[in-house]
Amino acid sequence: MYEEYYSFKELPFNVTPDPRFLYRSRSHRDALAYITYGIFQKKGFIAVTGEVGVGKTTVVNAFIDLFQPSLETAFVFTTKFPFDQLLYLVCNDFGLEVEGMNKVQMLMALNKFLISQYEKNRNTVLIIDEAQNLSPEVLEELRMLSNLETRDRKLIQIMLVGQPELEKMLNLNEMRQLRQRIPGICHIPILNRDDVEKYIQFRIKVASVNGQGPAFTSEAINEVFHYSGGTPRLINILCDRVLLLGYVMNVHNFDSRIVREGIRELESKEIT
Ligand SMILES: Nc1ncnc2c1ncn2[C@@H]1O[C@H](COP(=O)(O)OP(=O)(O)OP(=O)(O)O)[C@@H](O)[C@H]1O
Ligand SMILES: [Mg+2]
Structure with a gap:
């Protein structure tokens, strides 16, 4: 409503995670660099944490915007879903027809899709936002998912994005097998x-x-x-x-x- 008064073409302080507005503070720049490195070096797993409202989703959107042509992304927000429901959402977001399939069938469809993307030299990235809500069981299944690989590289990169509780969970003793695969956790400070x-x-x-x-x-x-x-x-x-x-x-x-x-x-x- 005040746009005209101040000669704005749009509202400057919207609360949507719009990457066009990304101010590259040192920490936001570092987070973008960390994501880019992790994805293109095919690290398999990366994790970005930060307090509520600090800019996690905005940074992820900026990454997608920057590299869109070479990426195939699925973006899911988690609540406390069991793994097969999460898998359904993931397949759906990759555009796969998996209605009515059981878990094994969905995994097979996903594997086929990942191989086809690999052959096209595209980077397949699964982004899980609000990942602090994932249960240890689902995280374990995701670890198995990231085992899908060819002889020389991971077929899927998984990016966990969440509040600081995510880091606490990843540091639990029972999570050490997954934690070892994550090349440092990127924390975005205020x-x-x-x-x-x-x-x-x-x-x-x-x-x-x-x-x-x-x-x-x-x-x-x-x-x-x-x-x-x-x-x-x-x-x-x-x-x-x-x-x-x-x-x-x-x-x-x-x-x-x-x-x-x-x-x-x-x-x-x-x-x-
Ligand atoms: N570096 C930044 N430059 C510009 N705007 C930013 C930046 N960081 C955050 N914002 C803005 O702050 C708001 C909150 O950002 P965002 O939704 O990305 O936070 P979040 O960390 O994902 O929060 P939540 O934990 O609630 O999911 C958005 O309007 C976003 O555009
Ligand atoms: Mg967010």
Whole structure:
């Protein structure tokens, strides 16, 4: 609603994991590099963790966007599914017709598909988001799935993406066989104060028509940092509120007072 007022072509602080808005902080860049390395070096398994709202799904989407032509991806979000249901979703997302098939038949269909992709020299990647919800039994089955291989390489790369509980689970003694196959776990930390500033400027720039847009004073950024703790999703929610307030109050540049007002509004909304 305020896009026109600030000359935005789109909302700068949406909460969708849109890779066009990816601000490449050191840690987001490292995560992208880790994923790229793991997938193209055919490590078999990789894992990305981070707190809620830190940008895990956005980084994964950025990776897919960058390498789409050479990838065949299936993207599944897990709740606590048993393995055969997960397998069904995976096959479906790869475009396989597996309606009515049992587990063995689905595995056979998947294997055939993986070999055909291998022959076309395409990288098949299974991305499991919200992987902290996977049970140890399902993780074990996934390990078996990653055993599908030719003599010289893995046929499928599996990327586990989830909250820090995922790392805890992978570090359990019973998970050591799987854990040994993962080349380090990539953890995305929250943003520091400087990155929060650059992050805000970057998103405003991407959304604006002429590459310019409203500015935040240094104190205003401090307030955003303090409120959000450096979590991108919380930054977005607050900045969206501040932009709305600015529109209503007819100001284009934001000081700490208007940010505090935004925080008050969000907090009173949480209470009601
Ligand atoms: N580096 C970044 N650059 C730009 N936007 C980002 C960045 N990191 C996160 N965001 C934004 O923050 C919001 C939350 O990101 P995302 O959904 O990727 O987080 P997540 O870690 O997957 O969260 P969850 O644990 O809830 O799944 C999105 O709007 C996303 O665009
Ligand atoms: Mg996510």
